[in-house]
Amino acid sequence: MTRPPITDATTAPITRDRISLYGDAVGDHNPVHFDIDFAKAAGLPDTVVHGPFTTAIIVDQLVAQLGDEALLNFDLRLRGPVFPGDSLTVTAAEYGVDVHNQAGVLVATGVTILAGDDDA
Amino acid sequence: MNLDTLGKVVVDTELIVDEDDVRRLADAIGTPNAMHTALRVPFFGPTAAGQDSVVGPLDMDLRRALQGGQSYEWHRPFRTGERVRMTVSIEDILDKGTLHLATVLSEFRDADGAIIQRQRTTFIERAGS
Numbered sequence: 001m002t003r004p005p006i007t008d009a010t011t012a013p014i015t016r017d018r019i020s021l022y023g024d025a026v027g028d029h030n031p032v033h034f035d036i037d038f039a040k041a042a043g044l045p046d047t048v049v050h051g052p053f054t055t056a057i058i059v060d061q062l063v064a065q066l067g068d069e070a071l072l073n074f075d076l077r078l079r080g081p082v083f084p085g086d087s088l089t090v091t092a093a094e095y096g097v098d099v100h101n102q103a104g105v106l107v108a109t110g111v112t113i114l115a116g117d118d119d120a
Numbered sequence: 121m122n123l124d125t126l127g128k129v130v131v132d133t134e135l136i137v138d139e140d141d142v143r144r145l146a147d148a149i150g151t152p153n154a155m156h157t158a159l160r161v162p163f164f165g166p167t168a169a170g171q172d173s174v175v176g177p178l179d180m181d182l183r184r185a186l187q188g189g190q191s192y193e194w195h196r197p198f199r200t201g202e203r204v205r206m207t208v209s210i211e212d213i214l215d216k217g218t219l220h221l222a223t224v225l226s227e228f229r230d231a232d233g234a235i236i237q238r239q240r241t242t243f244i245e246r247a248g249s
Contacts, residue, residue, distance in 0.1 A: 051187030
């Protein structure tokens with residue numbers, strides 16, 4: 001079975017307001033996501049987006065393209081931090097997707113297993 | 121990181137998939153299909169269990185720790201209003217000297233015990249100075 005194609009897609013900027021919404025939704029108020037001084041003390045230039053929120057935004061791109069039932073497994077490796085204001089571009093890779101920020105830095109790679117893969 | 125937590129169940133509880141919580145998560149995702157996504161990437165698990173039930177037993181220092189990966193094994197989406205059992209356990213811990221890696225497994229089952237989804241979250245902690 002031929003896999004459905006994944007076309008390049010870029011997310012809206014991940015604003016601090018959206019990060020705040022996510023933190024409230026999941027109850028995760030870890031200061032590394034909200035407190036710039038805490039983030040800088042940890043050696044980061046800014047606060048970082050929650051890893052699960054980054055994951056959710058990437059999964060959302062796949063759900064939008066592939067439909068709600070196609071995704072069976074998704075294994076995402078976070079390769080670099082995602083910061084407030086970043087937009088993520090999801091592109092097809094051999095076994096899933098690569099994700100770059102607006103500066104072209106690879107921030108994540110994902111492997112997908114889709115319905116029908118076993119039929120290949 | 122507390123390497124003795126390997127294999128331990130740190131959360132075993134029942135919860136309701138609350139529609140308002142799902143909607144809040146969808147609002148953060150902010151796209152037309154966000155509600156579908158929000159029912160696949162739940163707002164609970166190690167993230168929501170957080171400080172008390174995962175970070176605490178692992179004794180992770182949040183200034184030196186980050187999430188290295190997240191995987192999902194979906195059997196079906198969650199349904200709003202349903203009661204699910206969530207178990208969170210420390211599936212694997214690797215001591216690589218200057219780095220400690222922990223894989224946290226979260227399993228979600230319905231009232232009949234059928235699996236809804238499994239998540240694995242990998243945390244990486246740098247050694248302290």
